[in-house]
Amino acid sequence: MAYFVTGATGFIGRFLLDELIDHREGPIHVLCRASSLGRMEALVRQWGSERVQPVVGDLGQPGLGVDETWVSEHRGTIDHFFHLAAIYDITADDATNDAMNIEGTRHALALAEALEAGCFHQVSSVATAGDYHGRFDETMFEEGQPLPSPYHRTKYESEKLVRDEARVPWRVYRPAIVVGHSETGAMDKIDGPYYLFPLLKRLRDNLPAWLPLVGVDLGDTNLVPVDYVAKAMDHLAHLPGRDGEAFHLVNPEPQPVVDMINAFCAAAGAPRFATPVGRGITTAGPLGLVPARLRPLSLMTAVVRTGPAQLLLDQTLGRLGLPAEALAHTSFPSVFDARITEKALAGSGLSVPPLESYARNLWGYWEENLDDATGRDPKAVAALKDKYVVITGASSGIGQVVALKVAQAGGVPVLVARGKEKLEATKATIEQRGGRAEVFPCDLSDLEAIDRLCEQLTAELPSVDYVVNNAGRSIRRSLKLSQDRFHDFERTMQLNYFGAIRLVMGLMPQLHDQRSGHIVNISSIGVQTNPPRFSAYVASKAALDAWSNVVSSEVVGHGITFTNVHMPLVRTPMIAPTKIYDKFPTISPAQAADVVLKALVDKPHEINTALGTAGELAHTIAPRTAFRVLNLAYQVFPDSAAAKGHQPASQAAAAAEEAPATDHRETEQMLMAQLFRGVHW
Structure with a gap:
């Protein structure tokens, strides 16, 4: 036929x-x-x-x-x-x-x-x-x-x-x-x-x-x-x-x-x-x-x-x-x-x-691929046109959409992640739309690989104008289920903190020579609100925040600046394994990418949500009350099935008895999720 x-x-x-x-x-x-x-x-x-x-x-x-x-x-x-x-x-x-x-x-x-x-x-x-x-x-x-x-x-x-x-x-x-x-x-x-x-x-x-x-x-x-x-x-x-x-x-x-x-x-x-x-x-x-x-x-x-x-x-x-x-x-x-x-x-x-x-x-799909608002924004075009923007975690989620929007504004996204095939696909998409992109595969949990990446970037790019530290690892597990899993803390710190600062430190000589450069760290609302079960993740993001705040005072004289974005819960592949989030109010990767574009264009010291600021204020003026509320959330939301799967059977049974799955419990969960929109529970 x-x-x-x-x-x-x-x-x-x-x-x-x-x-x-x-x-x-x-x-x-x-x-x-x-x-x-x-x-x-x-x-x-x-x-x-x-x-x-x-x-x-x-x-x-x-x-x-x-x-x-x-x-x-x-x-x-x-x-x-x-x-x-x-x-x-x-x-x-x-x-x-x-x-x-x-x-x-x-x-x-x-x-x-x-x-x-x-x-x-x-x-x-x-x-x-x-x-x-x-x-x-x-x-x-x-x-x-x-x-x-x-x-x-x-x-x-x-x-x-x-x-x-x-x-x-x-x-x-x-x-x-x-x-x-x-x-x-x-x-x-x-x-x-x-x-x-x-x-x-x-x-x-x-x-x-x-x-x-x-x-x-x-x-x-x-x-x-x-x-x-x-x-x-x-x-x-x-x-x-x-x-x-x-x-x-x-x-x-x-x-x-x-x-x-x-x-x-x-x-x-x-x-x-x-x-x-x-x-x-x-x-x-x-x-x-x-x-x-x-x-x-x-x-x-x-x-x-x-x-x-x-x-x-x-x-x-x-x-x-x-x-x-x-x-x-x-x-x-x-x-x-x-x-x-x-x-x-x-x-x-x-x-x-x-x-x-x-x-x-x-x-x-429209928001991530067809919305041309960034390309029509004269302020974004003026800030990003012909600028080289290094984006980690660019193969999916927030990083990929940021790359598409940077290209739309006339910038050159420099795509960094482990998977070369996905990066090449994103580059092809950008080029089909008349833009430019560069691909540099790298395992950002490998510090020596990051050193080689920095050498490549400084040798092959005419400049490094922006760095977006977006690659990250999230772990949702209570402390009582982490006693035999210290490696969770090591892995999270390795990627979210050590990997991020190794990249910035490796590029810092280039930024000093240029006497310009802006680093955007994708942090978390959790740094401000301290939600339970995220001790490994929040600690790694808080460390990156603190490091950036200290270094900012040392390099600002050379035109090098930082923005810490305390991002609320985003609907990305990173949260997909936590099925409870399927019913949570989240922002889309495109909404998150718009926030990152604001950080690139306006260069504020930090970007927060109203709820994150309120949480930070609550911890300052009424810490005991804040921790009581967080403990209530700890009781309402259960550990994930994956987390329970790593504990002895006796502990798993006890945990199941502590948090039975009921319609009443689900109602409490959704009420708290709606009340504290964007917080990772």
Whole structure:
């Protein structure tokens, strides 16, 4: 079986290629422009399959510009022709939509017919339903529906081309709004609900999460993750006897726009919206007798689409990154019936996951990879452009996101960690986005390896402008379970303290020669609050704080400064083994990275949270009370299963009796976690 795919490097196309490579056999021919051949060959190497074969052509040329000799050689051999190359952007203009969506489909059809392809698979969109009010099923197409934008019109007309003019068998797929991967969150551009994310970030950063906001009923929308779309297309394309059908790749249940926004608010930690006047009021009683087009939501949508309203929105919300055109098409008046698709997928195990189950993955990927706020911050760009920033622990978590943000501001992140492969992957990501990065693998628990690293850095880099001591080890274990584990204290001190100061001391001659340099230590809120079970970890961070405070007075005259960041609990791989943290309020790696960027740009002596400062003050003015509260936390939170696993069986049994797992105990834990947000318990 052989395949031809247009748009293979696009968002949906890349995931469809993954499915074809993993689950199907035979060659996969992918269209690419001559100017993009190098990039395509790099992607082919990334896919790791010799079955993927680039074919030079152009969407804007008749027959896609594919060489006639190639067509002759492959005539009658292509079983499935997938046409994905198109514009999937509600804000695109008429000319772009016409060229890509209509003419591109015309040229793809011509090539499929010349190849005598077994089936032409057209990726259309639910936009073909336009402003149809009511249930729109998969057998419906020409219903006289209004088409309110160039995107809607060209999606409709390109599907009509396939239906009316195709001389080979065809199938049509109509995805709803396609968002990132439900497991990884991977997304390649800002579109659909992603336009709202900068606004939600501002709400999170400026308002408490518990504050309810007043919202309005904005109708229903429909989101599907890209992995579902790709898997469903692969399955449906290979079912026998389904030619000439359209399939709705949608969430079978309409999703209220406010619910969608609140799912992302919850993922971001932003306040949520309540709708005092919902559709229970606007569609019931006397208003229920009003035609749908004359109801409040329809009238509001009509007003939003007018020229003056679009101009006003562009000058207000548009400045926050929310295009007026996107706002005008947030909701769907149609309800998309997907019963044919659901029946066809029966037994495959494929279904649309609830948004709440993957909203955090989408938000996290956007915040770490697509949020361009740092690159648009003139202060950050001025401080970091062309500066070399050494970042330890840069292969994941906070360090990796700091590296991405430094590169976005024009700086050169110098990536340091044990795993070279992960560092190279981060470097490749940065370079694909037009940035620069350097990779220096090093085991930071090995002091001699750090010495060699310092020699390399000073010899190979033109300067060392910043150092971010981010690499660290955390151990959560009570003293009574640590009696035979003194090595825990040694290992923690080795990485968190000795490794950090060895690196700074090794670079200090270079910093003195430059008469400049700034060191950012990622410390912990625990240094201020002294939470139980973290004696090894907090002591190591406190030692680094103290060392930096003393050394600061010695080197400040040479322009060398320090910032200690007392970071609250962050959702990183380091805390993943402690399962109790799954329910704790935490900040994201991207939020933590923003704090580190503030330390790099503003260079304060320390950065604290309000709770950390309060804890420090409590220990100063009422130490006995503070320790009583901490002892209460010690009683409420149990030792981890891993910690108990290292003690004799008799002690483990006794510990289990001391802290039985009950609903009451879990309630106490969550109450304390919410009250002392960000503290490591």
